[in-house]
Amino acid sequence: MILVFKKLFDKELLAWYFITLKLKETIEANLCKPQAKPIARPIPLGLYKSNPLLKPALTPQPLPPPPLDSPWIISILEKLEQGRQYEASSPWETQSIYRVPKSLRDVDQTAYTPKILSLGPYHLGRRRFRSMDRHKWRSLYHALDRTKHDIRHYLDAARFLEDRARSCYEAPISISSDAFVESLVLDSIFTLELFRCDTRKGFLDLRYSPKDPIFGDCNIILSLKSDMIMLENQLPLFVLDRFLALQLGDKYSGSALVVQLALRFFDDLGFNNEHLPSDPNYNAGSSEALHCLDVIHHSLVPRRKSDRKSASCPRRSSLYQLLARAVNFALTWPCSGDFGLPKPPVEKIGIRLIRCVAELREAGIKFRRNRKSDRFWDIKFKDGVLYIPRLIIDGGTKSRFLNLIAFEQCHLECGNQITSYFSFMDDLIDSEVDVGYLHDKGIIDHGLGSNGAVADMFNRLCREVVIDPNDCYLSELSEQVNRYYNKKWNTWRASLTHTYLSNPWAIISLIAAVVLLLLTAAQTFYAVYGYYKPN
Structure with missing residues (x-):
């Protein structure tokens, strides 16, 4: 073996x-065989670090830097110089008339595009506005003939203000200097003629014919007003102020006359600005307002002089806040999280501020019209009752508020109260049932034909809008409503009320059921009592 x-x-x-x-x-x-010379291929740095078996001799050698006169380096230096010039010019410091962002324009193409009147350079020269351009030249001739002024005085004033006016527009203005100055004079004089013709006295003073196709037609004037409050269809207010001073005299320069004319002109569009003259802390001067849309925004959400002076920096939109906090998190990441230090706060983008009307009613929350305030955004919550001021809605409401929301999204200093209000109302309104209930309570008064059209309007107003709930003036009120909603006792009490106390017959049925239950209980008691104690 x-x-x-x-x-x-x-x-x-x-x-x-x-x-x-x-x-x-x-x-x-x-x-022993002759070997071909291997082709040197650079080894990725990450692969070398992750594989300790690679020898240092196999690491790629650094390539020599490209020469300074290479086309690639020259193009990069040119782009850096363009970036330096753009940073030095700081065009965003003076911008106030913006192009509507594509994300907002895609929601409603017609809400931001003027229909019959073009003001400013954005829509200059389009064929659809040529018929109104003839009336602009006619009004300019009428104004010069009435005042006996030379057109060169207005051209010189516009030339002096050209650079300042160009800096107000966001997109680069490619039209020539002469064309820009001409459009400033033509559009500004036409706007001032409309402002001053809005009253009967002004109409008589300007000596227009009662049968004038523009100044004598109320329907055309109403359509012009809708076009004149669009974000892309604005003129700098200091230009209007300068031309008005040329017409009336230098004593009116820098006054609030242009603002008051604009407020009176747009008064019948449904914007409530009756509180402005009685507000002593509000500066309605043209040095504060930027253009007509900003004047309307001031009238809806007045900003006080003390607030502007005390602000060390303009309010940033939630997108800028997200970027800033992301950078802050990246810089402080090694010292946060596991080391016990607090992490940067997280934005709550896309979260509903509040539940819809139908759900809140199930929790016993009532809705009442706030008759103590005429400002539509002045919402209060007290003792389970949500007080909301009346809001009037017509065919042009959607376009007006969409342009105001777009202005708040683009301009960093005007706040976000209108956007916050419509975001809040968008959360409240999910269907035509919610609109019908608010309409019955006198909160929403509309003429759109159906409650479904109103619900669709609210659901579209804040689509593609970026808003931070923490930066919303209704966030604290929403938290109070949500706390009230989350209490089970309120839900049970509301369910009892809706089921048994909603109408008189239900109340009578409930009382009868309670009496019958008490009688049955008494009968059972006496039967059991007589069994144990028959005497």
Whole structure:
């Protein structure tokens, strides 16, 4: 047995010996062959760091830097110089008339595009506005003939204000200097003529014919007003102020007359600005307002002088806040999280501020019209009652408020109260049932034909709008409503009220059921009592 095992063991050793010998001959034969020079391929730095078996000799050698006169380096230096010039010019510091962002325009193409009147350079020269351009030239001639002024005085004033006016527009203005100055004079004089013709006295003073196709037609004037409050259809207010001073005298320069004319002109569009004249802290001067849309925004959400002076920096939109907090998190990341330090706060974009009307009613929350305030955004919550001022909605409401929301999204200093209000109302209104209930309570008064159209309007107003709930003036009120909603007792009480106390017959049925239950309980008691104590 031992001899057999020994022979087998020797055979295995012999086999391994021959295999090793054959492998050695093969390797030596390959080494003796001439080898082609290997192509040097750079090894990724990440692969070298993750694989410690790679030898340092195999690491890629750094490539020599490209020469300074190479086309690539020259193009990069040119782009850096353009960035330096753009940073030095700081055009965003003076911008106030913006192009509507594409994300907002895609929601409603018609809400931001003027229909019959073009003001400013954004829509200048389009064919659809040529018929109104003829009336602009007619009004300019009428104004010069009435005042006996030379057109060169207005051209010189516009030339002096050209650079300042160009800086108010967001997109680069490619039209020539002469065309820009001409459009400033033509559009500004036409706007001032409309402002001053809005009253009967002004109409008589300007001596227009009662049958004038523009100044004598109320329907055309109403359509012009809708176009004049669009974000892309604005003129700088200081230009209007300068031309009005040329017409009336230098004593009116820098006054609030242009603002008052604009407020009176747009008064019948449904914007409530009756509180402005009685507000002593509100500066309605043209030095504060930027353009007509900003004047309307002031009238809806007045900003006080003390607030502007005390603000060390303009309010940033939630997108800028997100970027700033992301950078802050990246800089402080090694010192946060696991080390016990607080993490940067997270934005709550896309979260509903509040539940819809139908759900809030199930929790016992009531809705009442706030008759103590005429400002539609002045919402209060007290003792389970949500007080909301009346809002009047017509066919042009959607376009007006969409432009105001777009202005708040683009301009960093005007706040976000209108956007916050409509975001709040968008959360409240999910269907035509919610609109019908608010209409019955006198909160929403509309003439759109159906409650579904109103619900669709609210659901579209804040689509593609970026808003931070923490930066919303209704966030604290929403938290109070949500706390009230989350209390189970309020839900149970509301369910009892809706089920058994909603109408007189239900109340009578409930009383009858309670009396029957008491009588049954008494009968059962006396039956059991008589069984144990028959006497």
